[in-house]
Amino acid sequence: MTILGSRWSSRPARAGAGTDPRGGAARCLLIGQPGVGRTLFALRFAAYLQERGGGLNADGDGGQHAAMAPSPPAQQRVRVTLPGSGAALDLVDAGGLPAGIHPEAAVRAAAARSLRALLAADLCLHLADAAAVGGGAPVSAVDRALAAYAREFLPGRYALLAGKADHPLGRAGRLKLERELVPEKVIPVSAVTGTGFREVYAFLAAGTS
Amino acid sequence: MANGRLAPAEHLLARVERGEISPAEALVALSTAQGQGVAQAPARPATPAGPSPRAAAQKTTPPASTRTGPPRPPSPPSPPLSTEPAALHELRSLTGLGEVKDLIGELHAFLEVQRRRRSAGLKSEPQSLHMVFRGNPGTGKTTVARILGRLFKEAGVLEKGHMVEVERADLVGEYIGHTAQKVREQVKKAMGGVLFVDEAYSLARGGEKDFGKEAIDALVKAMEDHRHNLVLILAGYRDEMDWFVRQNPGLRSRFPIHIDFPDYTADELLRIAGRMAAERDYVLTEEARRRLLAYLETPAGRREWENGNARLIRNLLERAIRRQAVRLVREGARRREDLMLLTATDVAGAIPANPALPAGTAATTPGGQPADPVLVLRDLIAQITPARQNGRAGGMRGGGIGDHIGEQVV
Numbered sequence: 237m238t239i240l241g242s243r244w245s246s247r248p249a250r251a252g253a254g255t256d257p258r259g260g261a262a263r264c265l266l267i268g269q270p271g272v273g274r275t276l277f278a279l280r281f282a283a284y285l286q287e288r289g290g291g292l293n294a295d296g297d298g299g300q301h302a303a304m305a306p307s308p309p310a311q312q313r314v315r316v317t318l319p320g321s322g323a324a325l326d327l328v329d330a331g332g333l334p335a336g337i338h339p340e341a342a343v344r345a346a347a348a349r350s351l352r353a354l355l356a357a358d359l360c361l362h363l364a365d366a367a368a369v370g371g372g373a374p375v376s377a378v379d380r381a382l383a384a385y386a387r388e389f390l391p392g393r394y395a396l397l398a399g400k401a402d403h404p405l406g407r408a409g410r411l412k413l414e415r416e417l418v419p420e421k422v423i424p425v426s427a428v429t430g431t432g433f434r435e436v437y438a439f440l441a442a443g444t445s
Numbered sequence: 446m447a448n449g450r451l452a453p454a455e456h457l458l459a460r461v462e463r464g465e466i467s468p469a470e471a472l473v474a475l476s477t478a479q480g481q482g483v484a485q486a487p488a489r490p491a492t493p494a495g496p497s498p499r500a501a502a503q504k505t506t507p508p509a510s511t512r513t514g515p516p517r518p519p520s521p522p523s524p525p526l527s528t529e530p531a532a533l534h535e536l537r538s539l540t541g542l543g544e545v546k547d548l549i550g551e552l553h554a555f556l557e558v559q560r561r562r563r564s565a566g567l568k569s570e571p572q573s574l575h576m577v578f579r580g581n582p583g584t585g586k587t588t589v590a591r592i593l594g595r596l597f598k599e600a601g602v603l604e605k606g607h608m609v610e611v612e613r614a615d616l617v618g619e620y621i622g623h624t625a626q627k628v629r630e631q632v633k634k635a636m637g638g639v640l641f642v643d644e645a646y647s648l649a650r651g652g653e654k655d656f657g658k659e660a661i662d663a664l665v666k667a668m669e670d671h672r673h674n675l676v677l678i679l680a681g682y683r684d685e686m687d688w689f690v691r692q693n694p695g696l697r698s699r700f701p702i703h704i705d706f707p708d709y710t711a712d713e714l715l716r717i718a719g720r721m722a723a724e725r726d727y728v729l730t731e732e733a734r735r736r737l738l739a740y741l742e743t744p745a746g747r748r749e750w751e752n753g754n755a756r757l758i759r760n761l762l763e764r765a766i767r768r769q770a771v772r773l774v775r776e777g778a779r780r781r782e783d784l785m786l787l788t789a790t791d792v793a794g795a796i797p798a799n800p801a802l803p804a805g806t807a808a809t810t811p812g813g814q815p816a817d818p819v820l821v822l823r824d825l826i827a828q829i830t831p832a833r834q835n836g837r838a839g840g841m842r843g844g845g846i847g848d849h850i851g852e853q854v855v
Contacts, residue, residue, distance in 0.1 A: 275781060279728040280719070286731050312782065333468040347468045348458040355454060355475070381472035388476060402538055404531050428723040429538050430716070 261315060261324035262444045265357035267350060269378060270332030272365045273399050275312065276427040278329045282314045284433045290319040318437065323444035328353055333378045359393050359443045360386055361436065364417075366398035366424065370409025375416045383417035395421040395439050402426040532596040540720065541713040542585055545704055549593065552702075556600045573701050574602065575668060577645075577690065578680040580706025583754030586680045587641065589706075594639040597676060604674055605637035613647040616660040624656040628663035637674050640667075645679035646689035661693060668699060709754050711741050718758045722787060727766065732789035737761070740796045762787075764795035 266274050312329040330353050331346035338344050354360065362382050369375060386394035396417060398410035401424035410424050421439065425432030457471045466474070533553055536546055552574075559569040574597065578586040591608045598606025611631050618624035632640060642648075642664070648657040668677050679686065679700065690696050709717065715734055722729050729737070740746040749757050769791040773783060 275785065276723060276726055276728070279782065279785060280723060283719070283728060283731060335469070336467045337464050339464075341462070341464075344462050344464055348461045351458055351461065351468060351471055351475070377469040378467070378472070381469040385472045385476050404535070407534070428720055430719070431538075 261326045262358040263326045263328060263353075263356065264359040264361060264440060264443070265328050265330055265350075265353050266361045266363060267330045267333065267354060267382065268363035268397075268399075269365070269376060270334060272332070272363045273427055274329050274332070274363050277363060277397070277399065277425065278312070278314060278327055280427045280430070281433055281436065282316055282327065284430060285316050285319060285437065288319045288437075290317050318441055318444065321441055321445060323441070325359075325440060325444060328357070330354070333382070335376045335378050354382075354385075357390075357393075359440060360390050361395055361397055361439075362386065362419075363397045363399050363425075364413055365400055366406045366409030366413060367400035367403035368409065369412050370403070370405030370407070375413060379413075380417060383419055387418070387420065391420065393443055394419070395423055395436070397432065397436065398422055398424045400426060400428075401431045402429045530596060530599040532592050532599055536589065536592045536596070539585060539588065540716045541709050542589070542706070545585070545589060545706060548702075548704060549589070549596070553596060553600065556597075556602060560601060573672070573699065575677045575700045576679070576702040576704060577686055577700045578678055578704050578706060579683040579686045580680075581682060581708055581751055581754060583752075583756035583758075584706035584708060585755065586706050587643070589704075590639055590641045590678050590680070593676070593678075597639070603637055603639070603676065607635075607638035608641055609635035609638065610641045610643060612643045613657065613660075616642070616664070617648065617651070617656050618659075619656075621656075624659040625663050628660055628667065632664075632667040632671070632675065635675060636671060639676045639678060640664075641678045641680060644681045644685075646681045646685035649689050649692045661696075665695070665699060708751060711738055714741060714750070714754070714758055717755050718762060721759060721762050725766070726785060727762075727769075727787050728785050729787050729792070730789065733765075733787050733792045736789040736792045736796075740792075745797075761792070761795045765791040768794035 266278055268274055314327050314329075316325050316327055317323070318325060330350035331343075333347050333350055334343060338347070362379070364375075364379050365373075383396065396413060396419035398406065398413055400406050401410065403409075403426075406424065406426070410422065413419075414422050423432045423435045423439065425436065454475055457466070457474050460466045461468055461471045530553070533550070536542075536549060539546075555570075555572065559572070562569045576593075578590065580586055587610060590610075594603065594606040594608045596606075597603040609631060615631055616624065616628050618627050648660050651657040664677060667675065677700075679689075681689070683705065690700070715738060718734070718737060719729055741750055753760070765787050769787055772778075772788075772791060776783075778784070
């Protein structure tokens with residue numbers, strides 16, 4: 237059974253699955269609103285994995301560009317090998333999902349691609365700006381919709397990352413996100429301090445085992 | 446595509462692209478479509494009894510009080526709702542400084558318990574909070590002092606919790622009576638907070654006709670007069686501060702808390718570099734980190750490390766960012782990740798080729814040619830001048846601008 241031509245599986249693709257067009261790598265989607273820090277998190281997390289003995293696909297230029305593969309506009313992909321298990325994982329940094337209907341066609345097209353990637357993802361990391369929420373910003377409709385969708389259709393394969401955990405308002409924001417989104421799993425993270433990277437790795441390792 | 450027509454999901458995504466619905470509305474609709482079986486969602490692992498996925502998906506913003514559904518697996522326990530002050534959280538997020546954090550954690554716990562004892566009508570222990578911080582430059586002394594001010598405010602020890610940072614020039618006068626006046630002015634600014642005296646040992650170095658000793662006496666008096674609303678922290682190199690305390694009997698009993706700030710390890714400096722870069726939305730590549738580590742392991746790098754620690758890293762990073770900018774303009778790079786990545790080339794360009802030059806001084810042009818000495822001197826002056834205006838030598842001991850020029854120009 238297929239949706240949009242992509243294989244929909246109730247479990248993440250196993251490394252080495254010969255018929256998988258992704259070459260056996262599980263696909264983990266990093267998704268969230270624009271400006272929450274997905275790209276910074278993806279790059280820092282990929283570097284974290286590499287420091288701990290994981291592999292990183294070089295982009296053919298001596299590794300200087302840290303495996304950010306060419307990709308459709310507003311969507312970036314880095315292939316990592318998880319240290320320990322050696323499982324291959326494509327970490328896809330989806331384009332931001334705007335809160336409403338964006339006036340620019342390119343942004344709407346990128347949002348549609350992100351949703352398409354969500355439907356095809358084996359694992360989902362939903363990054364939300366905990367500092368903004370802690371400062372009084374309302375939890376957005378798109379974050380609610382993402383969390384609700386994941387709760388029902390990605391059980392055990394979704395984690396809410398409460399971003400900017402290093403910020404003074406990060407903790408209050410995380411608590412509010414937990415209350416309002418009721419995620420199965422929430423991990424406070426900070427791309428600045430590396431907070432939560434170990435927990436994210438553990439989540440991905442469990443999801444690819 | 447199923448049945449020769451757009452699957453419902455693709456139909457919804459097309460509507461997002463056309464601007465007819467928002468991504469959030471599409472997600473809700475996708476949930477509904479899959480719940481109805483239209484999108485042929487696969488069998489999922491059995492979930493505990495609860496409302497149908499369709500019913501749950503139709504709620505876009507379920508209010509907490511009416512939310513039903515399968516019981517959630519318990520979340521990992523959160524830390525207790527904030528009995529931990531924000532300042533302590535900030536301290537714990539700093540790289541390294543393990544023993545400093547432990548000691549300050551103990552101090553905070555002690556203050557908290559004494560506060561509870563007073564609330565319970567019990568006797569509380571008086572505790573002098575004046576401190577001596579010992580360590581090389583760039584090891585976090587000023588940062589920790591600033592955090593302590595806020596921590597003491599949150600603990601109800603200090604009224605405002607701000608910090609005033611001074612050095613010898615701010616305290617020592619040039620004629621009789623001038624010193625006492627200068628000290629009074631700084632103490633007044635610091636009332637309700639922390640007075641941080643950097644390179645405090647220099648107060649005892651002046652000789653017979655120097656007024657440094659007067660400054661020390663005036664500070665001690667201020668500590669006594671305002672002991673309930675002022676914390677004094679004396680800071681400087683370890684050996685010099687030990688000498689300073691020995692030279693002034695009575696200081697040791699008045700400054701019961703001595704905290705050592707060791708040099709950061711190489712691993713800690715790399716983490717600091719990564720963190721400083723991330724704060725600016727930059728990322729060091731693995732090769733860049735290795736290049737930085739290789740520099741720290743050279744004799745010149747170790748000297749700079751001892752004299753600068755985190756400050757060295759900041760200077761190198763800022764220089765690497767400028768080198769990256771030159772490289773990107775030359776390469777015409779525009780991708781988002783290109784703008785964020787600091788490469789080994791950028792870091793190499795930030796490291797001085799001439800060990801006599803302070804870190805961050807360009808010794809070569811981006812093309813690798815020897816730099817114009819006039820430009821090197823201008824770069825050097827630009828780095829030193831802000832430090833000179835603050836009365837500091839940019840991490841180098843005793844260095845005035847004249848000393849630097851004497852060393853550098855050939």
